[in-house]
Structure formats: structure tokens, C-alpha cells
Amino acid sequence: MEELNEIVFTPFNPAVKAWKDHGKKVIGFICCYVPEEIIDAAGILPYRVRATGCAKRVQGDVWMSSYSCSFARSCLEYVLDGTYDFLDGLVASDSCGQAHRLYDNWRFKAGRSFMHFLTVPRKCSDSGIAWYREEMVNLKNRLEEFTGIAITGESLEKAIITYNETRKLLRELYEFQKGDHPAITGLQRQALVLTAMSMAKNQYNDLLRRYLEKLRKHGPVTNYRARLMVIGSALDDPAFIKIIEDQGGLVVTDAQCFGSRYLWEPVEIEGDIMFSLAKSYLNRATCPRMMDQHVAIFSFIKDMVQRFKVDGIIYQKMKFCDLWGGESLFLEKKLKEANIPVLALQREEIMTNASQIATRVEAFIEMIHEVIE
Amino acid sequence: MKKETDLFQYISSTLNHIVDRAVKKYPERKWMFEVQRLYWDSVYEAHKKGVPLILHSSSFPPELIYAFGAVPVCLDSVAPRLASLEMGVAGYVDIAQRYVPDHICTFNKTGIGVVLSGDMEKPDALIYTATPCDSARIAYPLIAEHLGVPYFCIDTPYEQNERGYEYIGNEMKEATFFLEDVTGHKLDWNRLVKVIEYSNQAYELISQIAELRKTVPCPLPGRLLVLNEIFGIMTGSPEVVDFLRVEYAVGKERVERKEGCLAEEKFRVAWIQNPIWFDVGILDWLEKEYGAIVTMDAFGFQKSYPIENTSDEREVFKGLGKRLLRQPMIHGSSGPTEYWIELVTGIIKDYQCNAAIFAGHVGCKHTWAVGKLIKDMVSDRFGIPVLMFDVDALDPRYKRSEGIKNGIKNFMETIQ
Numbered sequence: 001m002e003e004l005n006e007i008v009f010t011p012f013n014p015a016v017k018a019w020k021d022h023g024k025k026v027i028g029f030i031c032c033y034v035p036e037e038i039i040d041a042a043g044i045l046p047y048r049v050r051a052t053g054c055a056k057r058v059q060g061d062v063w064m065s066s067y068s069c070s071f072a073r074s075c076l077e078y079v080l081d082g083t084y085d086f087l088d089g090l091v092a093s094d095s096c097g098q099a100h101r102l103y104d105n106w107r108f109k110a111g112r113s114f115m116h117f118l119t120v121p122r123k124c125s126d127s128g129i130a131w132y133r134e135e136m137v138n139l140k141n142r143l144e145e146f147t148g149i150a151i152t153g154e155s156l157e158k159a160i161i162t163y164n165e166t167r168k169l170l171r172e173l174y175e176f177q178k179g180d181h182p183a184i185t186g187l188q189r190q191a192l193v194l195t196a197m198s199m200a201k202n203q204y205n206d207l208l209r210r211y212l213e214k215l216r217k218h219g220p221v222t223n224y225r226a227r228l229m230v231i232g233s234a235l236d237d238p239a240f241i242k243i244i245e246d247q248g249g250l251v252v253t254d255a256q257c258f259g260s261r262y263l264w265e266p267v268e269i270e271g272d273i274m275f276s277l278a279k280s281y282l283n284r285a286t287c288p289r290m291m292d293q294h295v296a297i298f299s300f301i302k303d304m305v306q307r308f309k310v311d312g313i314i315y316q317k318m319k320f321c322d323l324w325g326g327e328s329l330f331l332e333k334k335l336k337e338a339n340i341p342v343l344a345l346q347r348e349e350i351m352t353n354a355s356q357i358a359t360r361v362e363a364f365i366e367m368i369h370e371v372i373e
Numbered sequence: 374m375k376k377e378t379d380l381f382q383y384i385s386s387t388l389n390h391i392v393d394r395a396v397k398k399y400p401e402r403k404w405m406f407e408v409q410r411l412y413w414d415s416v417y418e419a420h421k422k423g424v425p426l427i428l429h430s431s432s433f434p435p436e437l438i439y440a441f442g443a444v445p446v447c448l449d450s451v452a453p454r455l456a457s458l459e460m461g462v463a464g465y466v467d468i469a470q471r472y473v474p475d476h477i478c479t480f481n482k483t484g485i486g487v488v489l490s491g492d493m494e495k496p497d498a499l500i501y502t503a504t505p506c507d508s509a510r511i512a513y514p515l516i517a518e519h520l521g522v523p524y525f526c527i528d529t530p531y532e533q534n535e536r537g538y539e540y541i542g543n544e545m546k547e548a549t550f551f552l553e554d555v556t557g558h559k560l561d562w563n564r565l566v567k568v569i570e571y572s573n574q575a576y577e578l579i580s581q582i583a584e585l586r587k588t589v590p591c592p593l594p595g596r597l598l599v600l601n602e603i604f605g606i607m608t609g610s611p612e613v614v615d616f617l618r619v620e621y622a623v624g625k626e627r628v629e630r631k632e633g634c635l636a637e638e639k640f641r642v643a644w645i646q647n648p649i650w651f652d653v654g655i656l657d658w659l660e661k662e663y664g665a666i667v668t669m670d671a672f673g674f675q676k677s678y679p680i681e682n683t684s685d686e687r688e689v690f691k692g693l694g695k696r697l698l699r700q701p702m703i704h705g706s707s708g709p710t711e712y713w714i715e716l717v718t719g720i721i722k723d724y725q726c727n728a729a730i731f732a733g734h735v736g737c738k739h740t741w742a743v744g745k746l747i748k749d750m751v752s753d754r755f756g757i758p759v760l761m762f763d764v765d766a767l768d769p770r771y772k773r774s775e776g777i778k779n780g781i782k783n784f785m786e787t788i789q
Contacts, residue, residue, distance in 0.1 A: 330515050
């Protein structure tokens with residue numbers, strides 16, 4: 001865990017340092033709709049931009065105002081205080097209004113030699129997939145110009161195979177929490193997922209394989225009172241999971257873009273590789289940014305609840321995240337109809353209300369416990 | 374939820390009452406009031422006349438709905454309309470906030486509240502777009518789900534370019550099939566051509582009016598900029614052409630006489646963000662108290678995008694797609710910040726502004742997120758004073774008119 005924690009909490013972590021020591025480039029990306037495989041195929045390390053551990057925010061608030069989501073503001077803080085100086089470039093998308101404004105501020109205040117923006121359709125239609133495919137081709141072309149390296153079909157396929165292996169291993173990791181005697185806590189699992197976003201995938205796959213081996217011999221986690229699932233806004237802070245688990249909950253699964261929704265369904269290559277990537281990325285029920293996937297997101301959550309024997313859901317909404325905040329109108333009704341207990345919590349990236357969250361989680365677990373008994 | 378008010382009847386009858394009184398008092402301004410009455414009467418009477426009523430989001434070009442002989446009603450026009458009436462938006466906002474967080478834009482909270490309350494007559498269908506912002510993107514599909522009527526979503530790309538217009542053009546064509554299903558009629562191309570003709574005239578007039586406003590002194594009051602927003606929801610109708618024609622004539626006559634609408638024009642103000650819908654009178658007050666006229670606003674600014682070749686289906690749909698992506702408000706909410714910078718820069722330069730006001734609507738998180746970039750750009754490039762403050766442009770409970778005026782007063786007294 002120590003090795004993982006260093007990767008999770010240190011943006012310029014040892015794995016990235018070692019990568020750069022070999023003279024290789026690192027490109028940050030905002031949001032899990034960015035196809036990392038293309039960046040990887042260019043011989044560049046894709047690094048997911050996040051704000052884990054951000055404890056103080058000054059410049060982020062000045063430039064993005066207090067009306068922006070604190071995840072975006074905290075990421076900008078890391079940009080402006082130099083934490084992300086090790087990034088050689090950035091790829092962003094219009095995943096949400098805050099993401100594209102984070103990108104704008106980044107460009108204006110601390111632009112890199114490589115800045116690229118993807119327009120991600122909000123409908124998974126034939127024309128949407130065709131559009132996104134073209135966006136991916138543009139990204140590929142720009143990366144080739146930037147590196148002078150050709151991204152061939154072969155290198156792209158190789159990257160997809162590596163990433164599919166990561167997806168498979170991550171699903172295996174989640175499997176360890178499925179049974180009555182989980183071998184891992186939600187906190188440990190999230191650390192492993194965050195690590196996946198912060199180092200080279202082939203290295204990560206080795207690390208995760210080793211970890212999974214250890215887990216097979218690991219005794220079960222027993223000191224928990226309720227099996228919980230976390231859903232909602234971008235959550236890159238393990239401290240939030242820790243609060244839940246400190247109250248006796250065990251976070252057995254999630255539907256989070258910094259969790260299971262990061263890399264899950266494999267990219268199936270059917271003919272044209274870029275088309276396959278575009279279709280796969282758009283098809284995932286990940287975020288209510290997609291105009292036509294509200295039902296699919298709910299189905300994914302419901303399916304996870306059943307498969308992981310979830311007793312209750314913690315629905316965390318980042319303040320000023322309109323997408324996950326507004327989704328409650330749809331989601332909470334559906335979850336109620338499905339008889340799934342839900343605790344809705346508002347959250348900020350820098351948690352100042354930890355004790356309040358703890359109290360509410362404790363009461364929720366108590367309520368669930370009474371129902372179970 | 375039980376229906377307590379017939380919302381469209383309330384708006385229509387209240388407006389009729391207000392307009393009757395106003396016309397008696399200011400008969401020469403009848404044209405300003407009449408267009409609003411016509412719009413809301415058409416909405417209220419649609420079903421009574423057996424005409425389909427199609428609800429749409431603010432970015433969707435109503436031309437296509439007019440072409441089907443249906444009555445368009447813009448969901449996002451309900452909030453600003455209500456905000457300035459006695460009822461206000463508070464009741465609907467409170468209903469919405471039982472289900473969604475308070476930071477959702479009041480435009481959308483009002484829309485959600487209106488739908489959940491059951492006060493709105495059920496439309497025959499809903500068409501919405503993936504613009505302008507996250508708040509709208511989340512609200513529209515949920516509203517569609519609750520309304521239980523057929524709906525269609527138009528996907529919209531981020532950047533404004535030919536590729537994007539083509540993409541939306543295809544979506545517009547899909548929307549046409551959807552409307553054919555809903556109305557039970559095939560699109561009458563000749564009717565669409567007529568509608569496009571009206572809309573071309575309206576686009577031309579709105580841009581001519583914008584040109585007139587560049588004149589020193591400015592011939593038309595700031596209030597008309599807010600009223601001009603009716604353009605977006607009535608484009609394609611002959612009524613909006615009539616309204617704009619009179620406005621243009623009034624402005625042109627003043628320009629020819631070298632007359633401004635103020636006795637002494639001391640400040641030419643660029644209004645960068647949302648108008649304050651619940652109290653448009655603030656603009657009158659600015660004019661009266663400080664000789665400060667809002668010459669142009671970066672919220673409602675509209676260029677002309679004529680659709681020339683109406684015999685080419687592809688060009689027509691693409692043209693409508695372009696209009697969608699180049700609607701007012703989109704400037705600040707979608708696409709790179711450069712679009713907004715370019716717009717604000719153009720306004721300050723072309724309209725010879727010597728002050729700027731950024732009335733930041735709290736629901737517009739995407740504009741606040743680059744507000745400092747914009748403010749600094751204005752100060753650095755033009756050296757003019759900029760007032761920036763927060764407001765809920767629709768709900769005075771956030772900050773009342775007196776508070777807003779106090780802030781503006783301090784600013785104006787400093788720069789005088």
C-alpha cells in the first residue's frame with residue numbers, strides 16, 4: 001500500500017519520474033472520455049489530471065471563481081502552483097462545462113507546447129460515433145506531428161490490447177469484493193484504480209497482477225456493517241472513502257469515473273480501429289453528460305447493486321456539478337422505485353465537512369443495519 | 374403534482390392586462406408591447422385552435438416548428454417572462470429545489486418546477502439541444518421524462534465551424550422526421566421556404582438595429598436589447614419582422630436627426646453577461662441617473678445568418694444548424710473562451726464603450742469560470758473600468774434590485 005499511496009498522493013510520482021528520466025513525454029488528460037490508447041500508441045505516458053491531496057486553493061478560486069466545481073478549481077491550482085509542471089502537454093474534452101473551462105484557463109495561464117481539445121458527442125448515434133472517430137484521427141495526427149512518431153495500426157492495436165488487459169485486471173480486482181467475504185476494502189481498491197491513471201499501463205498491469213496474487217491469499221475483511229456503493233461526481237479523494245469505511249461501511253463497488261467507469265468494458269476491435277475506439281468510448285454508461293444514457297447509467301448502477309449485494313448507495317454530488325447534481329431528479333426516483341436505500345451528500349474537493357459526512361454516513365449505516373436485522 | 378395554475382393562461386392574461394394599460398399610457402410604444410402579447414396569446418390559444426404546441430429549448434431554431442404550422446413555445450422563455458411578472462419564479466424554483474441542488478441555473482429550475490407542478494399545459498412534443506450548458510443538458514432530458522411526451526434531442530458540437538454546422542444540419546433533418554411523426558404531416562417545403570424568408574428578414578433587421586446602436590449618441594434604449602431577445606423565440610414568424618421593422622425605423626429616424634435616446638450620453642456601457650430579467654428597469658435607472666446607456670450586450674448579440682439557397686435541402690438544414698450554434702448566449706457558454714473574448718472585444722470597440730458591467734448570473738458557472746480572464750482582458754486591452762458582481766438574473770431572493778443598484782451606484786460614482 002505504501003508504494004500505491006506514493007503514486008496516488010504524489011502527482012510527480014516515482015513511476016512518472018522514471019518515465020521522464022528516459023527522456024519520454026507525459027501528457028495530461030482531463031476526463032475519462034479521452035482515448036488514452038492513442039496517446040499511449042505515440043509512446044507518450046497519458047496521465048489523468050486530478051487534484052488528489054490538494055489541501056490549499058488560492059489561484060484556482062481566483063481564476064475560476066467560487067461558482068465553479070471545486071474539483072476543476074483544485075486541478076487548476078495544481079497547474080498554477082507548478083505541481084503539474086512535469087506535464088508536456090494536455091488533451092481535454094468538452095465532457096462538462098467545468099472541464100472545458102479548466103482547459104481554457106490552463107491554456108491562457110500555463111499553456112504547453114501540446115494542447116489539444118476533443119469534441120465528444122453527447123449522443124451515441126451513428127453520426128456521433130463517426131464524429132468522434134474523426135476527432136480521434138485528428139488527435140492521432142497532432143500527436144504524430146508533436147512526436148515525429150507514426151502511430152500505426154499495429155501500435156494502436158498493441159495499446160488497445162494492453163488497455164484491455166488493464167480493464168480485465170480491474171474487473172478482477174472488483175471481483176474480490178463481490179462475495180460475502182471481500183478480500184479488500186474500498187479504500188484499497190480506489191488507490192489501485194487511481195494508480196492506474198498515473199503510470200504506464202504495462203507496468204501497472206504487472207503491479208496489479210502481483211497485487212491480485214496477494215489478494216488470493218488474503219484473509220477476508222470482516223469488520224463492516226453494511227455493503228455500500230458510491231456513485232456521483234468525480235471523486236479522486238480516497239479520504240472520502242475512508243470516512244465511509246471508518247463508520248463501518250464497506251465500499252464494495254462504485255459507478256464513478258475515478259472508479260469502475262474509468263476502464264471497464266473492453267474495446268472490441270471490429271474492422272476500423274478508430275471506429276472501434278470511438279464506439280466503445282461513447283457507448284459506456286459513464287456520466288450524465290451524455291444526453292441519451294440516463295437509463296443506461298441507472299441500469300449499470302442497478303446491475304452493480306445486485307452483483308455486489310449492495311445494501312445502500314452513497315450518492316455524492318460535488319457542489320456546482322450540475323450534471324450529477326441534476327441527475328438526482330431522475331436517479332433518486334428510480335432508486336427509490338427499485339427499493340435501494342440512498343444517502344445523498346454534497347461534497348467539496350477539499351473536505352471541510354468530514355465530521356458532518358461521517359455523522360450522516362453513520363446514521364445511514366445504522367438505518368440500513370436496522371432494515372437488514 | 375396537482376395543477377394549481379394554468380401557466381399559459383396566467384402569462385397571457387396578465388400580459389394582456391399590462392399591455393392594455395401600457396398602450397393607453399404610451400400609445401407610441403404599442404409595437405414594443407404587442408409582440409409579446411402575440412407570442413404568449415399564440416401559445417395559450419394553440420390547443421384551443423387545434424394547432425400542435427411544440428416545446429423547445431432556447432437554442433433550437435423555431436423556424437422548423439413554424440414550418441409545420443405548429444406553435445413553438447420556448448421552455449427557457451418561461452423563466453424570464455415570469456420573472457418580471459407578479460408571480461415571479463420563486464414558487465417553481467422552490468418546487469425544483471426539492472429534487473435538484475440550488476446551484477442548477479434558475480432558468481432550468483423554473484422549467485423543472487413548471488413541469489413538476491403540472492401548471493403547464495402539456496405540449497405535443499419537446500425538442501431540445503445539447504446547448505448551452507450543463508444545467509440545461511441535465512434538465513432537458515429529465516423534463517422530457519417527466520412530461521411523458523415524445524421528445525427529440527439535437528446533439529451540438531463544441532466548436533463553431535463548417536463541420537459542426539453539417540453535423541447539426543443532419544440532426545435538424547432527423548428533427549424534421551420527428552416533427553412529421555408528431556404532427557402527422559410531411560414537411561411542406563414551400564411553407565418552410567416562406568418561414569425562412571421571414572427569418573432572413575428578421576436576421577437582417579436585428580443586425581441593422583445592432584449597427585444603428587453603434588451611433589454616438591445611441592439612438593435606442595438599453596431596455597430594447599432585452600426585448601430583442603424575443604427575436605430568438607419568434608424567428609420565422611411575420612410578427613417578429615413587423616416588430617423589428619418598427620424598431621429599426623424608430624432608431625434610424627433618430628440617427629438621421631442625430632438624436633440619442635438620452636438627453637446627455639455620458640457613458641456607453643458594454644453589458645457582458647445576463648440581463649437582469651426580474652428588473653429590466655435597472656437599465657432605465659442607469660440611463661436616468663447616470664446618463665449611462667447599454668449600447669450592446671454580449672449575451673443577446675446576434676449577427677445575421679441568412680439562408681440564401683432555399684432550394685437546396687442540405688444548405689437549409691446546415692443554415693439552421695449554423696443559426697443554432699451562433700445563437701445569443703452560446704458565445705459565453707459553449708466553445709473556447711476566444712469566442713466570447715472576440716465578441717466582447719468587438720462590442721467594446723465597435724460600440725465605443727467606456728465602461729463595462731459583468732452581471733454574472735450565478736447559474737452560469739461556465740462563464741464565471743473564465744470571468745476573470747474576460748475582465749482582465751477588457752481592462753488590459755481597453756483600459757476601461759469593469760464592474761463585476763454576482764446576481765441571480767431571475768430570482769430576486771438572491772440579491773434584490775436595491776442591492777444591485779447600490780453596487781452599480783458605487784461603481785458609477787467612482788468612474789464619474
